[in-house]
Amino acid sequence: MATFTDRWRQLDWDDITLRINGKTTADVERALGANRITRDDLMALLSPAASQYLEPLARQAQRLTRQRFGNTVSFYVPLYLSNLCANDCTYCGFSMSNTLRRKTLDEAEIERECAAIRELGFEHLLLVTGEHQTKVGMDYFRRHLPAIRRRFSSLQMEVQPLDEHEYAELKTLGLDGVMVYQETYHQAVYAQHHLRGHKQDFFWRLKTPDRLGRAGIDKIGLGALIGLSGSWRTDCFMVAEHLLWLQQHYWQSRYSISFPRLRPCAGGVEPASVMSESQLVQVICAFRLLAPDVELSLSTRESPWFRDHMIPLAINTVSAFSKTQPGGYADNHPELEQFAPHDGRTPQEVAAALTRSGLQPVWKDWDNYLGRASQ
Amino acid sequence: MRIFLNDESVQCVDSMTLAALLEQLRTLKPGTAVAVNQTIVPREQWEQHLLKDGDQILLFQAIAGG
Amino acid sequence: MLQIADKSFSSRLFTGTGKFSSAQVMIEAIRASGSQLVTMAMKRVDLRNHNDAILAPLLAAGVQLLPNTSGAKTAEEAIFAARLAREALGTNWVKLEIHPDARYLLPDPIETLKAAEALVKQSFVVLPYCGADPVLCKRLEEAGCAAVMPLGAPIGSNQGLQTRALLEIIIEQATVPVVVDAGIGAPSHAAEALEMGADAVLVNTAIAVASDPVRMAQAFRLAVEAGVLAARSGMGPRHQLAQASSPLTQFLQFSQEGAL
Secondary structure, eight states: OOOHHHHHTTOOHHHHHHHHHTOOHHHHHHHHHOSSOOHHHHHHHHSGGGGGGHHHHHHHHHHHHHHHHTTEEEEEEEEEEEOOOSOEETTOTTOTTSOOOOOBOOHHHHHHHHHHHHHHTOOEEEEEEOOOTTTSSHHHHHHHHHHHHHHOSEEEEEOSOOOHHHHHHHHHTTOOEEEOOOBOSOHHHHHHHEEESGGGOHHHHHTHHHHHHHTTOSEEEEOBOBTSSSOHHHHHHHHHHHHHHHHHHOTTSEEEEEOOBOOOOTTSOOOSSOOOHHHHHHHHHHHHHHOTTSEEEEOTTSOHHHHHHHHHHHOOEEEOSOBOSTTTTTSOOGGGOSSOOSOOOOHHHHHHHHHHTTOEEESOOOOTTSSOSOO | OEEEETTEEEEOOTTOBHHHHHHHTTOOOTTEEEEETTEEEOGGGTTTOBOOTTOEEEEEEEEOOO | OEEETTEEESOOEEEEOTTOSOHHHHHHHHHHHTOSEEEEEEEEOOSSSOOOOOHHHHHHHTOEEEEEOTTOOSHHHHHHHHHHHHHHHSOOEEEEOOOOOTTTOOOOHHHHHHHHHHHHHTTOEEEEEEOSOHHHHHHHHHTTOSOBEEBSSSTTOOOOOTTHHHHHHHHHHOSSOBEEESOOOSHHHHHHHHHTTOSEEEEOHHHHTSSSHHHHHHHHHHHHHHHHHHHHSOOOOSSOOOOOSSOSSGGGGGOOSOOO
8 A cells, every 4th residue: 555655765865955956936935926836836935945935935825824724823722631651752851761760640640630621621632642652552551542432522642653553442432633743854864863672664654644644633733853964945845745645635624834953952953954043934834835734833832022922923723821740730840841842822811912912812613413323 | 049239130040150240240250248147148158158048148349449 | 758658659649530532542541640549430331332441541551540339338248348348459459438428429438437447457558538527537537547537528518627626636646647538629628638738639620620620630639749848848927927915035144043
């Protein structure tokens, strides 16, 4: 059965990098004038030359976003169930070899977290775990998903890649979406940053969205860890190729793109290529032009100031007040964090800021009785 | 015996094969297909296929058309 | 080269054989068009007047025969017609065409999908004529059709790409070739379809009923070539870049992050 791997093998990283960097202002203008942009147009919009066209790019992106999503922005929140992990990844606080107090929430703790999150007003939940197949695997998910499901109107997961039949089973338990970020589409760079554990398997991870599509999962989230490879432009282009493939082959699923930036930080891994805030605007807007109907997400990794300006341009789903540690909502312990959120504002503060920009926060976008297999 | 060819009644001898009938009518052209009593009979079986009294034979040909 | 199932075509103009004034004109027009895939119908033999022999010259021309199931009103009839055609012509290629609507000859989506699924299972290479319905086209693709053939406008109407907005979506989403069939009335319509990204067009009426069908066939040949070239040469921007009145990106001047 064909998977994105077949397409990935046709893509030459160095050739794409050269082509993107070689795009001219004429190429950018053509892309901005097109009705439907091609892969070539996307390269132009991701190129250095496009940085001079940020304003028209942003205008188009905003127009397309309003057309498709109106003046709404959806709110979600991550719930970290566990920071146990069997992988060693250079960039992540949960790495197996990091000495960090490991915590996996039990039923009572999960219930406390859910209650605290409901208090904050959220209806859309993203469950996050490290990647530990034996201790936090299907048994754990089977046991806890039903109770969580009953509390929220939409449920997504960001956990270790699973088998197709496991996703199919989770769908019957009420799973609406899965986020799985390839981190980088450059195989050699990937190997340098994933040193131990099952996450070393580049192709297993790469084929995960295909398994999600075949399992009939409604929403599939993609993304690259921007800055992990030496050319974030190429990695972003690869995300787009991945999206286009999946849209062609699993037309009944919808898609979501995130843009996590690896920032320079003391003691952490240095980005091989640094993306500025201006370049982040450029990339997000380019994706909006490529795929006007796809969900674009901006997390609390970015600053309040940046989020307040960027969200009204082309973003249609955001998290707020994220605690990236298990148990963080009922009982905050920053030392257990996966990464330190830059925007620590409460959901209400974020919602108020966006309301001032003319956006309507949407807390609940779905309802339990609509097409759920488990009730 | 009597058979029906494209809804027209035709008299023919009792142990007639399909091939013989078509040859008699000079309709053994390329691009033709035959169905006997709603079932298509492949060309290679025309020599063996014996017709029975009352058989409804439909003869089709590829013609010009959209 | 356009690849459909196991065959390659250098011409993206497919033609039909109907409505010509004579078999002779038809053959000449097809030759002038450069078409390598030609549709035809299966009908009952007229035992009194033998129909014009079109098969021999077409076979001599080396074109791929694409028998259609025109006349069928249901999936069952279409399947029967397809099997007859396979038997008669020795090809498993079939154009699925089911139009119970006698006025506009619009294709029945439900019968078409049913027939497509059955015929694919019986190892036919199925090219379904269908409405310009993007979801239906994805379903036909999933059923295993070798291409999809959405209509530009009702058969014989010569009105061009009335369904262009939907054709664009179909072309964008398809993983099999898209052949725009029906409604193409002028060479410019054909060029437009190819410029839009369609893989091929099927033209019958516009050529057959022109005063000079052979010359019209030539015109279509050139138009299709023009459309293909245009699609590959990257057309220029369609509209001016608007001037910003209240800059959306001015805020970046105040970024707190260090300069690169």
